[in-house]
Amino acid sequence: MNDDQHPTGTDDEVAATSPDGPEGLVDSDAAAPAEPEVDDVRRGLPLWQESLLLVGAAVVLAVVLKVLFVQAFYIPSASMEPALVENDRILVQKPSYWFGGEPSRGDVVVFEDPGGWLGADEEVEVTGVRSLLATVGLYPDGGHLVKRVIGVAGDTITCCDDEGRLLLNGEPLDEGDYVAERPEGIQCDGPMISTCNWSAGPVPEGTVFVMGDNRSDSADSSYHVCLVGETDCTDNPYIDTDLVVGKVFSVVWPLSNFGLVSGEDSLSDLPDAD
Known part of the structure; x- marks a missing residue:
């Protein structure tokens, strides 16, 4: 070169x-x-910073899930037996009632206390760390009730026929698949009050009529019905649909009760009120 x-x-x-x-x-x-x-x-990144990022992401995800999709609750009483047992932990899904959707007959729903519906055994105060976890949806919080929707807007509910069955728009309800067995001395499926002769409805627009499956131990809509002749009654048996948090779809704890919770087709298939 x-x-x-x-x-x-x-x-x-x-x-x-x-x-x-x-x-x-x-x-x-x-x-x-x-x-x-x-x-x-x-x-x-130091390990502690990575840990903080992971915890922060988990909290944000939990809040999003609680606000938009799924929330955990627990059963504080026997009012929904046999489907839901006291101390069961349940999950409630919210998308079913998005975009104008409303509860249907037979749905098992969780709703906010409209005022004066919670019994002494259902008033549970969540404090400390549990309160923080409840805020982000990782622990069940209080102030709510769970019942089954019996009547929707326009429906009339009547207690009861000669067999003790509720009537919905004049049609007897076959509730043997989900209603608790009647205790001795109880003659009908609407006996939380002192009579088997009451009527409610038509259910106003934007509300629902709800009852517990354990009819003899459930302070539900029937308990707040104003009976014929009660001139000073100010109770309201109907729940605003705006107070409904969502529909129960699963029991997650204890594991012995784990399973899905579905609505009741025998109610949803009934014809609407005329």
């Missing part, structure tokens, strides 16, 4: 073998500091 001849290859190749490159030229690509890789940055 002659002294006047340049080495073969590109300027970049020359710069890579000579610090100053030919005739003092510097390769800009080789001289610029390398950008740190994302993985390098992540690996550079």
